[in-house]
Amino acid sequence: MTETPAPAPAEPALAEPASGGAQAVARALSLLSLVGRGGGEGLALGQLAAASGLTRPTVRRLLLALAAARMVEQDRRTRRYHLGPEAYLLGTFAAERHGILHHARESMLRLARETGDALLLTVPQGDHTLCLERIEGDFPIRTHALMRGDRKPAGVGAGALAILAALPAPEADALLRQTAPQAEALAPGLAPALAEDLAHARAAGHALNPGRVVPGSWGLGVAILWPDGRPAGALSIAAIENRMGEARRAELAVLLHREAQLVATRLAALETQPKRNIA
Incomplete structure (x- = not known):
């Protein structure tokens, strides 16, 4: 959807x-x-x-x-x-030097091939996040809760939640409070659920969206970090609920961390660190 x-x-x-x-x-x-x-x-x-x-x-x-x-x-x-x-x-001139999508696309394609699920690249945009790209895997049953170009309030979705978890806790908590009315408009009870999901994401090192907005549409996300530790964006996998069992989530998290680190390394290799929140 x-x-x-x-x-x-x-x-x-x-x-x-x-x-x-x-x-x-x-x-x-x-x-x-x-x-x-x-x-x-x-x-x-x-x-x-x-x-x-x-x-x-x-x-x-x-x-x-x-x-x-x-x-x-x-x-x-x-x-x-x-x-x-x-x-x-x-x-196009700026993409090679500054575009996170340019540096993440190879990782997204590889993950889509390996998992068969949809790969998403999300970037922070103030108190919202923007889905920059979606690449489909070959598994025939798909979830469409988040599509390319969609904007969501901070923390809504696995990638957005991973970005939030990578921020300093006071900053992340303030963003959740700020966007709570918009989250509640998406799904009643979503705001307090996101606060719980954020705590779990901080502890686990990756974010899980257990179908909070669209039932049955799950996601797993890992932040991509700048050299200073701030989130540049997040890679996430979207799949139907029965493909997100606990054992498989652990496997997917390992793959996401691997590729997020590769993208972070590419960003760090740029001669001049790019501005944050770029598309």
């Missing part, structure tokens, strides 16, 4: 730089970021205005400038905005 896209990504109102030129650049870049987070559905002008805190005429003017630079484009049928070809090109 794929999560229904929110009307617009939740972002803080744009800051007001002192310089007029710097202000315009900051606003345009923030709009570009919002468009990128709109996913495959894209975002309408009104959604971008509401999410950015800017007026519709200002948003339209900035979008026209971004479109002229081919950084965004508007779908002629839906009138919604999407990232443009120049944004894609720049993303």
Whole structure:
């Protein structure tokens, strides 16, 4: 089951730089970021205005400038905005140096072959997490609780929970409190259950989602760490409940730890440590 896209990504109102030129650049870049987070559905002008805190005429003017630079484009049928070809090109240039997906894809493919289950790559995005990629294994019965591009509140899902468990406890606990209303909206009683799951994940070294949101859809996740110990993201395996027995979970955790360490080693080998929360 794929999560229904929110009307617009939740972002803080744009800051007001002192310089007029710097202000315009900051606003345009923030709009570009919002468009990128709109996913495959894209975002309408009104959604971008509401999410950015800017007026519709200002948003339209900035979008026209971004479109002229081919950084965004508007779908002629839906009138919604999407990232443009120049944004894609720049993303490919940055991927080898900074993209965690570039460094994790080989591990995901290997795990999908070895386990037959679905492999997910999740990254932190403030008080939410984003599923960057999903690679299917060959087992015919699949769970679709989390798909590429889905955003979830912190701790919801095995990968998100593994990221939370890798954070300092006060920071992780604060994120859980902050997103508790959103978690409860997904499933009644989910917020206190996540607090228990977080404690177990810290003790075990890997996170388990025992079908908290979608019954029968289980997940196992391990964090990928930067050299300083902060979570860059997480690898997780999603499968139906009867493929997640205790003995097999132990085997899968070993495989996930192996590949998460390989990805962490690739990230550490970069000449300059990349910024966190990158996609």
